[in-house]
Structure formats: C-alpha cells, structure tokens
Amino acid sequence: xxxxxxGESEGSxxxxxxxxxxxxxxxxxxDHRLGPALSLVRQGLSVGxxxxxxxxEALLWVAETVEESVYVPRSLVRNAEGLSFMLANPPLRxxxxxxxxxxxxxxxxxxxxxxxxxxxxxxxxxAAEISGAAPLELxxxxxxxxxxxxxxxxxxxxxxVRLELQSVAIPPLVWFEFTEAPRTEASP
Amino acid sequence: xxxxxxxxxxxxxxxxxxxxxxxxxxxxxxxxxxxLPRETRGALIDWGGVYGQLIRLSGxxxxxxxxxxxxxxxxxxxxxxxxxxxxxxxxxxxxxxxVIQDIVAVPSPSGAIRxxxxxxxxxxxxxxxxxxxxxxxxxxxLVEGIRPTxxxxxxxxxxxTVRQRGFALDYRSSVTPSRMFLNRAAWGGGRFQGxxxxxxxxxxxxVVPGRPATISFLLxxxxxxxxxxxxVADAVLSDPNAAARAIDAADRTWEQGTPILRFPNAxxxxxxxxxxxxxxxRLYTSPGEGLTGLVAGYPWYSSIWCRDxxxxxxxxxxxxxxxxxxxxxxxxxxxxxxxxVPLLGGEPGELPMQISxxxxxxxxxxxxTLYYPGLVAQYLRHxxxxxxxxxxxAVIERILxxxxxxxxAVTGLLRHGGEAExxxxxxxxxxxxxxGIDSPDTTIWDSVNRREHAIDVQVLWRQxxxxxxxxxxxxxxxxxxxxxxxxxDRIARSVRELYPWSEEGYLYDSLRSGAPxxxxxxxxxxxxxxxxxxxxxxxALVLRAAKEDLTTPWGVRTLSAxxxxxxxQSYHDGEVWTIATAWAAEAALAVGEVELGLRYLRTIGERxxxxxxxxxxxxxxxxxxxFDSCFLLGFSVxxxxxxxxxxxxxxxxxxxxxxxxxxxxxxxxWDSSSLEQLRIGSGVAALDWTPVRMRISWSGPDPLQVRxxxxxxxxxxxxxxxxxxxxxxx
Numbered sequence: 001x002x003x004x005x006x007g008e009s010e011g012s013x014x015x016x017x018x019x020x021x022x023x024x025x026x027x028x029x030x031d032h033r034l035g036p037a038l039s040l041v042r043q044g045l046s047v048g049x050x051x052x053x054x055x056x057e058a059l060l061w062v063a064e065t066v067e068e069s070v071y072v073p074r075s076l077v078r079n080a081e082g083l084s085f086m087l088a089n090p091p092l093r094x095x096x097x098x099x100x101x102x103x104x105x106x107x108x109x110x111x112x113x114x115x116x117x118x119x120x121x122x123x124x125x126x127a128a129e130i131s132g133a134a135p136l137e138l139x140x141x142x143x144x145x146x147x148x149x150x151x152x153x154x155x156x157x158x159x160x161v162r163l164e165l166q167s168v169a170i171p172p173l174v175w176f177e178f179t180e181a182p183r184t185e186a187s188p
Numbered sequence: 189x190x191x192x193x194x195x196x197x198x199x200x201x202x203x204x205x206x207x208x209x210x211x212x213x214x215x216x217x218x219x220x221x222x223x224l225p226r227e228t229r230g231a232l233i234d235w236g237g238v239y240g241q242l243i244r245l246s247g248x249x250x251x252x253x254x255x256x257x258x259x260x261x262x263x264x265x266x267x268x269x270x271x272x273x274x275x276x277x278x279x280x281x282x283x284x285x286x287v288i289q290d291i292v293a294v295p296s297p298s299g300a301i302r303x304x305x306x307x308x309x310x311x312x313x314x315x316x317x318x319x320x321x322x323x324x325x326x327x328x329x330l331v332e333g334i335r336p337t338x339x340x341x342x343x344x345x346x347x348x349t350v351r352q353r354g355f356a357l358d359y360r361s362s363v364t365p366s367r368m369f370l371n372r373a374a375w376g377g378g379r380f381q382g383x384x385x386x387x388x389x390x391x392x393x394x395v396v397p398g399r400p401a402t403i404s405f406l407l408x409x410x411x412x413x414x415x416x417x418x419x420v421a422d423a424v425l426s427d428p429n430a431a432a433r434a435i436d437a438a439d440r441t442w443e444q445g446t447p448i449l450r451f452p453n454a455x456x457x458x459x460x461x462x463x464x465x466x467x468x469x470r471l472y473t474s475p476g477e478g479l480t481g482l483v484a485g486y487p488w489y490s491s492i493w494c495r496d497x498x499x500x501x502x503x504x505x506x507x508x509x510x511x512x513x514x515x516x517x518x519x520x521x522x523x524x525x526x527x528x529v530p531l532l533g534g535e536p537g538e539l540p541m542q543i544s545x546x547x548x549x550x551x552x553x554x555x556x557t558l559y560y561p562g563l564v565a566q567y568l569r570h571x572x573x574x575x576x577x578x579x580x581x582a583v584i585e586r587i588l589x590x591x592x593x594x595x596x597a598v599t600g601l602l603r604h605g606g607e608a609e610x611x612x613x614x615x616x617x618x619x620x621x622x623x624g625i626d627s628p629d630t631t632i633w634d635s636v637n638r639r640e641h642a643i644d645v646q647v648l649w650r651q652x653x654x655x656x657x658x659x660x661x662x663x664x665x666x667x668x669x670x671x672x673x674x675x676x677d678r679i680a681r682s683v684r685e686l687y688p689w690s691e692e693g694y695l696y697d698s699l700r701s702g703a704p705x706x707x708x709x710x711x712x713x714x715x716x717x718x719x720x721x722x723x724x725x726x727x728a729l730v731l732r733a734a735k736e737d738l739t740t741p742w743g744v745r746t747l748s749a750x751x752x753x754x755x756x757q758s759y760h761d762g763e764v765w766t767i768a769t770a771w772a773a774e775a776a777l778a779v780g781e782v783e784l785g786l787r788y789l790r791t792i793g794e795r796x797x798x799x800x801x802x803x804x805x806x807x808x809x810x811x812x813x814x815f816d817s818c819f820l821l822g823f824s825v826x827x828x829x830x831x832x833x834x835x836x837x838x839x840x841x842x843x844x845x846x847x848x849x850x851x852x853x854x855x856x857x858w859d860s861s862s863l864e865q866l867r868i869g870s871g872v873a874a875l876d877w878t879p880v881r882m883r884i885s886w887s888g889p890d891p892l893q894v895r896x897x898x899x900x901x902x903x904x905x906x907x908x909x910x911x912x913x914x915x916x917x918x
Contacts, residue, residue: 043531050526051547058411058546059532061353065327067621069334092623094333095229095816137231141247141323141335141385168230169816170635170759176623 066092071178072143076161079185082113082151085161090138091176096168098132102148103162109148117145135168156181203800204819205276206486209295209435210474212408213239215487219263220278220289222249222300222322226487229816230757235487237322239329240298241410241475242483242491242544245357247323247335249407251289251302253282254317262289274432274439284308285316285395294424294431297358297416298475299408301428306393307400314395318403320361321388326352326409328544329490339384341370343377346422347389349415354546357409362402362425365389404428411545414476442469446507447865449832453858454786460793461832463801464825468503471822472512477545478522480515485805485821491544494520495632496823498559499767502566503826506833508867510571517563521583523549537590541630553630554604557587558648561655568659572843572869577659584656588672591649596641599686600678601699602649605629605639633711633746633760641699643687644711647718650679680720687712693728708738708748710768716775727779733772734784742812743769743791749809756809759816764807766792770827777835777853785835786855792828803828837861843869847893848884852877868892871905881910 048056075086083104100116102109114127116136122145130136138144153159162177204224207214215224215236224236237246251262265280265287272290280287290303306316325335340351346360348368368375369388393401406425409415424431446465451458471482473492482504483489484496497520501513523543525534533552534540540549541556561584568577594603605628628637631645653676660669687695689704695712696704713733716726733739737748743764747754754762773788795812796803803824805817833839838851846868854861854877863875871888884901885908886892892903899911 039530043529046527047529047532051523051549055547055549058354058548061355061546062328062330062548065336065353066334066623067619069337070623071621072337088337089335090333092333092625093229094231094233096231135230138333139231139233140325140333169757170229171761172628172635173626174624175626176621178621180620 070176074180074183076159076178076180076182077185078153078182081147082149083153083159083161083182084145084147087144087146089140089142090144091163091165091174093165093167093170093174094138094140096135096137097165098130098135098168099164099166100127100130100136101164102127102146103160103164104148104151104153105159106162109151113149113151115147115149117147118142132168153182155184204486204802206470206802206820207276207291207293207300208470208472209293209298209431210472211241211295211298211410211476212293212300213483213486213490214276214291214293214300215239216276216291218269220266220269220280221251221261221263222246222291222302223263224248224487226819227815228488233333237325238300238407239490240357240408241414242473243328243355243410244325244490245299245409246407247325249302249320249322251304252319252321253280253285253287253306254319255283255285255314257283259317259319262287272432274434274436284311284314290428290432292428292432293435294406294408294428295435295474297406297408297421297424298410298414299357299406301404301406301425301431303402303404303428305400305402306395308395308397310397313397316393316395316401318363318391318393319388320391320405321386322359322407323386324350324352324357324384326350326355326357328355328546328548329488330542330544330548330550332488337383338381341380341384341387343368343375343379344418346418346425348387350384350387350409351412354412355410356412356415357407358415358421359387359389359405359407360421360425361389361391361406362404363391363393366392410476414545439469442509445509445865445867447833447863447867450860450862451858452860453855454790456793456797457786457789457832460789460796461829463793463796464503464803464829465507467796467802467820467825468500468507468822468829470820471500474515475545477547479519479543479545479547480512481519481543482516482822484823485818487818489818489821491542492519493542494540495553495556495559496821498556498563500822500826501563502834503829505566505570506830506839506866508865510567510573510867513563513567514571514573514576517560517567517580519543520560521580523547524583524586525551526586535590535593537586537588537593539587553634554602554642555631555645555648557590558602558645558652560584561587561652561659562648565655565658568844569840569842570868572846574844581659584659587652588656591652592675595649595675599641599682600675601641601646601682601686602679603640604631604642604645605637631711633709635758636760638698638705639700642711643683643695643697644714646679646683647714647720650676650718650720653679683715683720687715688725692732694732695729707751707753708732709746710738710744710765710771713768713771713775717778723779726775727781730772730775730779730781730784733775734781739772740764740809740812741791742795742807744772744788745809747809754809756811757815758809759806762809763815764809764812766795766803766805766821766824767827770824770831774827774831774835777831780853782853782855785853789828789831789836792824796825837863837875839866841866841868843871845893846871846888846890847895848873849895850875850882850884851897852882877913879913881912883908883910 072086111127117124158181160179165174205216205218216222217224222236225234236248265282267281268279270277275292278289288305292301336352342349350357367390395401449461473483474480481492482500484493523540539557541553543549629639631642653672657669657672689696697707697709698705737750746760756762773785776785802820804814805821808815840849861877866873874885876883886903896911901909903909
C-alpha cells in the first residue's frame with residue numbers, strides 16, 4: 001500500500017532551493033503572504049463548516065507536532081566550525097537512507113563537510129560516507145545532531161536550512177526545511 | 189476457555205502477535221513483552237506497544253520481575269505461550285515463582301490490559317516486585333516516524349495520565365504503585381511537563397502458597413476528549429476476563445455468519461481461506477466518532493486508508509457482512525468534499541485518502557475516489573438494500589463530477605498526477621518549518637511516477653462510470669446513465685487504440701504527453717476482467733505476465749526485472765506485492781488458465797502458512813524475503829478472498845432478483861468442492877460441486893434464480909436443485 005504519509009505532496013517544485021521562501025523573510029504575515037493566508041482561512045472555514053471545528057483542531061495538533069518534533073526549535077547554532085542543529089526525530093520517514101544532502105540559503109553544503117551524530121555515545125559520520133551499502137538509520141524519537149562545517153552566515157540573519165533524504169526502500173525524496181536565525185555559541 | 193498445554197516451543201519464531209478490539213490493538217513479538225522489532229524501510233524499528241483509536245499510545249511496554257536474587261525481564265523467563273480465546277497468554281518462571289500473563293485488547297476504554305498472576309508451590313510467603321516501563325507516543329499512526337518530544341504528565345489515584353496536545357493516555361493498575369519514575373528519576377506525583385523518555389512504576393506483591401497474587405495494568409487512550417470516567421476504566425481493570433470473553437464471542441459470531449469453503453483436493457487453499465478470513469477480521473475497526481471501516485494493515489498502516497478499504501470491502505461482502513460494508517461506505521462518504529481544499533489536497537467530489545478519529549482526514553490520490561461507485565453497486569447486488577444505496581446517489585454524482593473534471597477531452601481518459609501539489613503551495617509560504625515527500629503521482633503504486641494515464645486508473649474510471657449507470661438503471665440514482673455508458677465506451681476504445689504494446693504482447697503502463705510509457709507492470713492485468721480487451725489479447729497479457737521477469741515463485745513483481753529501473757528492494761519498482769499476485773490469479777482464472785491461476789493462489793496461501801496466518805505486504809524482488817513490509821495488509825488478504833469467490837467459484841449475485849450465477853474454474857483433477865452460508869440479500873445459499881453436477885440449496889424468502897453456463901433453474905425457498913456440469917471445466 002502504498003501510501004503517501006502525512007505531509008507527502010508534490011510541492012517539490014515550489015519548495016526546491018531555487019524557488020523557496022526568500023531567506024530574508026520575517027515572521028508574521030507580510031503583504032506578499034496575505035493572499036495565501038486568506039486562502040488558508042477560507043479553506044479552514046470550509047473544512048470547519050463541513051466537518052466541524054474538531055477536525056480543524058485535530059489537523060492542527062498533528063501539524064504542530066510534526067513541526068515541533070523534527071527540528072528542535074532554536075537549536076541552530078553558529079560556532080567556530082560552522083553551523084549545527086539538532087533533529088529530535090526523522091523527517092517524516094523512518095528507516096535507512098542512502099543519501100542526505102543539505103543546503104543553507106540555497107547553497108549546497110559539500111557532503112564531506114556535513115557531519116551527522118547519532119546514538120549515545122555519539123557516533124559521527126560525514127554525509128559523504130553514507131551510501132546504499134552504508135545507509136544512515138533513523139528511528140522515531142532518536143535524535144540526530146547535524147554539523148555543517150565551514151558554513152558562514154551573516155550575524156543575526158535568518159537562514160533557511162534544507163535537508164533532502166533518500167530512503168533505500170521508497171524512491172520519492174523526503175525534504176524538510178526550516179528558517180531561523182542561528183544563535184552564536186559562546187567560545188569555550 | 190480451551191487452552192493448549194503450556195509448551196516452551198510456542199508458535200513459529202518471528203511471527204508477530206496482533207491482538208485487536210474494534211477500537212484498539214496490541215502488538216508484540218510473542219516473547220512476553222510488548223516489543224516488536226521489525227525491519228522497516230531498511231532499518232530495525234520497534235513497533236511494539238498499545239494503539240487506541242488508531243493513535244499509537246505507547247512504545248514498547250516492558251514488565252520485569254524482581255526478587256531477592258535480582259530482576260529479570262518477563263521475556264527472559266518465558267516458558268511457554270498459548271493462544272487463548274480473546275487474549276494471548278504467556279507463562280514465565282523465575283525462581284520459586286510461576287507467573288501467567290494474559291494480554292487483552294479492550295475497546296472501551298480503547299487500549300490493553302495485562303494481567304500477571306504469580307504463584308509459588310510451597311514454603312513461606314514471598315515478595316515479588318513488578319516493574320512496568322513504557323514510553324508514551326501519542327500521535328496518530330499516519331505520522332510514520334515521529335515520537336513527540338514533550339508531554340504533560342499528571343498523577344492519578346491509580347497511576348497517571350499523559351497528554352500531548354489533544355491526545356492522551358491513561359495508565360493505571362489494580363495494585364497501587366509503590367514508586368513512580370519519570371525519565372528514570374523518582375517522581376512523587378503531581379504534574380510534569382517536558383520530554384518523557386520513560387514512565388516506570390513499581391508494584392509490590394506478596395505471594396502465599398495456594399493463593400496466587402494478581403496485578404492488572406490498563407493502558408488506554410486516544411483522543412483526550414474521549415477519555416472516559418475513571419470508574420469505567422476501573423471496572424474494566426477489575427474484570428479483564430469480561431473483555432476477553434466479549435471479543436471472543438464477537439469473533440465467533442462473526443465467523444459463524446461467514447461462508448464455509450471446502451476444497452478437498454486443495455487443503456492448503458482451504459486453510460489459506462481460513463487464515464485470510466481470520467486476518468481480515470483482525471482489521472475491523474470502529475475507533476470512535478462514528479467511524480467504521482477496516483484498518484489498512486499492521487504495524488505502520490494502522491489507520492483507515494480509503495483505497496485499502498476499497499480493496500477490502502468486496503471480500504467483506506462475499507463474507508456476508510453487509511452491515512459493516514454499509515457503515516464503512518457511510519464513513520468514507522461523510523468526508524466527501526463539496527469545495528476545493530488545497531490545504532488537504534482535496535477537490536470537490538473527492539473522497540479521502542485517509543480518515544481517523546479527530547477527525548483527521550487527507551485527500552490527494554488519483555484512484556481512491558474511483559473505487560466507490562463500483563462498491564455501492566456491488567453492495568446493492570449483494571444486499572439488495574435499495575434504500576441504503578439510494579441515499580448515496582448524490583455522492584456518486586459528485587464522484588463522477590470529480591472524474592469528469594479530470595477527463596481528457598479527446599481520449600476520454602482520466603488524467604492524474606499533481607493531486608496534492610497545492611498542499612505545499614497553500615502552507616509553504618506561511619510556516620517557518622516546511623516538509624514533504626516528492627511523491628510525483630498518487631496511483632496505487634504511489635512512490636513512482638505513472639502519470640498521466642496509468643492503465644489501471646482508466647479501468648477504474650470506466651468501472652465507476654458503468655457502476656453509476658447500473659445504479660441509475662436500478663433506480664438508485666436520478667442522473668442519466670446513458671452519458672456515463674458512452675463515456676465508459678470511449679475509455680474502452682481509447683485503451684484498445686492506445687495501449688497495446690505489440691512487441692511485448694502486453695499493454696503500456698501509461699501514456700505521458702501522448703507517448704506510451706513502455707514498462708511491464710502487473711497493473712495491465714486489471715484490464716483482463718474489465719471487458720475492454722478482446723479475449724485473445726487478454727489471454728496474451730496473462731501469459732506475458734507469467735514470464736519470470738514479472739512472476740517469481742513467491743509472487744508478482746511491481747515492475748519487470750528486465751526494466752532498466754528495476755530495483756529488487758524498491759517499493760514499487762521491483763518488490764513483489766501480494767496484491768499483484770492476486771491480480772494475476774484473477775486474470776489467469778478469467779481467461780481459463782486454471783492451473784496458472786491456482787498456482788498464484790497457492791503462492792499466496794503458502795506465504796500465509798509460512799507467516800503464521802498473516803499476509804505480508806511485499807517482498808524483495810530477488811528473493812522471498814519480506815522487505816519494508818507490514819506483516820499484515822488487508823490489501824494482501826482481501827483480493828485473495830475475493831478471487832476465491834469471484835473467479836475460482838465464478839460467482840456473481842444479484843439480491844434484488846434474487847439471482848446467483850456460478851461458473852467455477854476448478855482444475856480437471858478435482859472431484860469435489862463446496863461452499864456453505866453464502867449470503868444473498870436476506871437468504872443463504874449453499875453450493876456443492878462434483879464434476880457431474882452442481883447442487884444449489886437456498887433458504888431465502890423468495891425463489892432464487894440460478895444460472896450455470898448453459899443451464900438455469902429456480903430454487904424454491906427451502907429447496908435445492910441439481911444442475912448438470914455439462915460443459916467441461918475450463
């Protein structure tokens with residue numbers, strides 16, 4: 001069966017690095033977002049009217065849980081090596097992944113400079129070391145620490161980080177991205 | 189209760205244990221704890237735990253026993269397991285203690301009860317510490333791989349309650365815990381908010397010779413607003429046997445109402461029917477909020493997926509459970525959209541991809557909606573219930589409207605792909621976290637791109653049109669059926685003109701930008717029983733699909749091994765799928781390739797035998813090894829069942845007349861076969877076949893018209909008739 005899961009969509013063309021949300025976007029609803037916001041309100045009202053407000057509420061529970069349970073909010077840190085952040089769960093799909101690619105503000109980070117730490121004690125691998133024969137395994141509730149070495153960003157500026165993961169079992173690419181201003185980690 | 193003797197051997201290894209009630213499920217590996225490590229998308233993941241209202245309540249739930257000489261996990265002191273009515277039982281021995289554990293899935297409150305009964309044979313009283321640990325999950329199963337990171341925990345008089353947004357679980361025991369722990373630190377009660385990796389409770393028992401000490405645990409929940417009053421949970425906890433008895437009684441009643449099939453010449457097939465029927469029963473769900481249906485599968489598709497439901501409902505009709513089918517259809521139709529909702533990937537007239545309590549529902553498949561007119565027509569033919577079917581005429585018209593909006597003006601073919609693209613469009617510009625899976629298309633093989641006119645989608649669209657026309661003719665729809673028949677004919681002409689692939693003696697898989705997509709997939713077999721193709725081409729398709737690049741000894745691949753894109757572990761580009769094997773069986777029997785059809789059916793049956801009665805979703809394409817596979821999928825058992833009735837027995841019914849047509853496809857070396865308790869409307873038929881005659885008995889209120897090839901007769905109520913088997917079996 002063959003099932004698209006929650007969040008599966010064909011939104012790739014819209015959300016691909018070359019067309020994604022502008023990196024200087026600010027929180028809140030700016031003018032260019034007013035149209036989609038009103039559309040969402042209309043759709044929400046339509047769903048609520050047809051199926052009851054409970055349904056909107058329940059959909060929101062799921063969406064919020066996904067949004068807060070993958071990327072650990074405010075974990076994006078700028079440090080001497082570059083950027084790092086934490087994932088608390090696999091992004092949408094569990095299992096073994098044959099490749100992981102990362103972008104910061106639409107610029108791909110070379111896989112040799114992407115380090116992934118899993119398990120306790122942390123075992124680190126670079127994204128370049130991940131392959132179909134040596135996949136990265138991601139399980140529910142198991143955190144992954146991500147270090148993007150030699151990535152520099154402007155101070156106090158939001159960046160958009162994008163991940164693309166390729167499952168060994170199911171072809172469609174899984175993608176996840178977040179926008180946040182990194183905190184600066186104090187020097188030891 | 190009729191239990192087998194305790195045995196340390198137990199069931200075959202690696203056979204999951206699935207206990208269900210209509211609102212809950214319990215998953216375990218049969219070693220004593222609620223653990224179930226399964227290969228999942230290439231990695232080992234533990235799916236053990238309790239599921240309530242289609243929400244995963246807990247991760248693995250473990251019990252350990254501590255005595256003066258140390259602590260031991262329940263699974264490490266296992267001495268035997270037993271299947272028991274309505275429950276699963278394990279026996280354990282630790283020092284002087286003999287412990288019996290019973291596990292029961294309970295529907296109200298939705299969850300599971302575990303009861304330990306500890307005894308010692310003689311000597312002074314002894315103390316036993318029972319330690320229970322679990323991790324809360326509290327998220328619907330439709331979100332495959334996420335365990336929430338923050339919870340609200342609140343102590344209660346008998347245990348605790350854990351909440352995560354609108355989801356909640358209640359955990360209590362019959363013996364008050366002596367100590368509680370959160371995240372391995374002692375917890376004095378009250379309230380806690382934050383990450384919860386583990387909940388643990390300690391319970392002290394004193395065991396006296398001749399007087400077993402008992403403790404029961406209840407872990408239940410789902411939607412927070414559905415958490416019932418505490419005294420209801422306490423009542424269930426105080427009498428776990430009552431829940432087990434109720435489940436067993438309901439199962440027995442259901443099974444007693446289903447057909448009995450006997451194949452004396454094929455005992456394996458007869459056994460497989462029993463497995464498949466029992467497995468389908470385990471998928472029945474009524475999780476609350478008026479929803480009824482069948483769960484798609486376990487462990488990770490434990491929700492109502494409407495495409496999967498559509499494959500299960502025909503089998504449910506043949507099993508005679510018309511009421512469950514009507515309630516399932518009504519549940520799905522409640523969520524038909526009347527307006528466009530890109531946020532959920534839905535368009536007017538569309539039926540949901542998935543529904544679960546909340547209600548939570550999502551749209552965006554190209555095929556799900558198309559199954560349902562045919563299901564309503566089939567429901568009407570089996571049940572004869574015109575009144576109920578007539579209530580859905582507007583639903584069917586909206587379905588056709590949805591399909592017509594996607595119909596190519598030139599070819600009449602349905603265009604698919606891009607069903608859900610607006611989900612990301614609608615949400616992506618506003619949120620600071622965005623995510624998705626680039627599913628390019630949403631046919632039954634939804635991990636691959638089969639745009640724009642996959643062959644099986646065209647068959648479905650044509651069936652939907654013809655079913656709507658049939659319902660119109662039957663007075664169940666007010667819309668003109670004439671145009672729908674013409675539209676169906678147009679599809680058939682286009683398929684005959686555009687899809688034949690002469691070099692392969694097969695059909696193209698799809699058309700894209702006007703060009704054929706030359707890939708050999710089993711989906712083309714869906715045309716064989718559709719009536720679109722001429723018999724010679726249908727026969728050629730069956731023989732082509734039987735070649736070893738598509739057919740393996742363990743089933744049928746989703747893509748030819750000769751295709752450049754073939755990957756033996758790719759979900760829909762090489763793995764063997766049980767449903768595809770059932771399609772091949774159906775097609776082979778339909779064209780008179782009886783031995784081939786039987787071979788496909790036996791393949792499915794043998795797999796079920798090896799899998800302890802379950803039916804895997806899929807297997808690697810290069811060896812008979814389940815990979816990335818739910819151990820039970822409704823979509824694997826139901827088409828097998830349907831094929832037994834519709835193709836091996838060759839049955840079709842119309843309860844409105846009432847009429848039974850039978851055209852069996854039994855092999856030439858069979859000498860008998862029988863079928864009892866076949867419901868047709870409010871009557872019941874029985875069939876008894878020998879190579880010489882078919883005896884049909886009938887107990888309905890009106891005479892039954894029967895047809896078999898060139899013969900026909902009328903069976904009076906309470907009577908029977910013998911028809912000559914005057915045409916050699918095919």
